[in-house]
Amino acid sequence: MKDEAELPTGVEVYRFGAAGDRTVTDRAGTRPLGADEDLLRFIDDGQLAHYFVGDARTSPERPSNATYKLGVVAPHSAFTPHAHGGEHFVLSLGHASCGLFDERRDTAVDLRLTPGTMVRIPAMMPHSFGNRATTPLLILAANTGFGIDHEDYAITAAEADRRGAVELTKALLALEERAPDLTTTWRERVASRLRRLASRVDGSP
Structure with a gap:
């Protein structure tokens, strides 16, 4: 950069x-x-994680019970099947497999994930992720802390003003007044077409 x-x-x-x-x-x-201080052991030996929000000790007993992290899955390997106490969303940036247990049908279901595919997994559903490629698989996993109906989920300038948050209101209004650049360069448009072509070849939607 x-x-x-x-x-x-x-x-x-x-x-x-x-x-x-x-x-x-x-x-x-x-x-x-990828330095030692950036990555933690993630469920199994050889699998790694880096927390963006929260940390390894996050729990319902701590206020920061929402996490967002990067997972690094070793080539041609998978996590030990497990379940989480809360729902979470996982975005695959590579070629992954996702094993899920369907309690209603009492059977396992296998999903093949391509780059850019995100899956929502309900709380306590047994599951596992695997890496189908010869290179490290990157996944982004999020556990949400606020639902969209929560008053602090998306504070607008009007809401900030209502609360008397002067500096926040000022900052939000400045962003509203600044027209965003919504154009793309020709390089970006060509790259977008190539990505769409690659997705069709890859079997993605």
């Missing part, structure tokens, strides 16, 4: 490559996301 010096303090930009590589960029520059 050439313009990291332009990033505001505290902003981080993550990039996930098709070969399982991952980097993080901030004002200090770009570095691989």
Whole structure:
């Protein structure tokens, strides 16, 4: 990333490559996301995780009971089947397998996930993820803390003003007044077409 010096303090930009590589960029520059302090053991030996929100000790007894993390699954391997106490969403950035247990039919169901596929898994449903490729599989897993009906899920400028949050209202209004750039470059349009073609070849929707 050439313009990291332009990033505001505290902003981080993550990039996930098709070969399982991952980097993080901030004002200090770009570095691989994969140092010992960045990745934790994820259920099994050889599987890794990096928390963006929450941490390894997050639980219903702690206020930060919502997590969002990156998982790194070793080539041609799978997690030990397990279940979670809460629902979660998993976005696959590669070629994955997802084994689920259908309690109603009393049988296992296998899903083949292609890059860009996300699956919602209800609480306490037994499941496992596997990597079908020869390169590390990256997955993004989220456990939600606020539902969309919660008053703090999406605070608008009007709501911030109603609450008397002066600085927040000011910041939100500034964003509203700044027209976003909704155009794409010709390179981006070509890349988009190529990705769609690749999805058809890959068997994705």
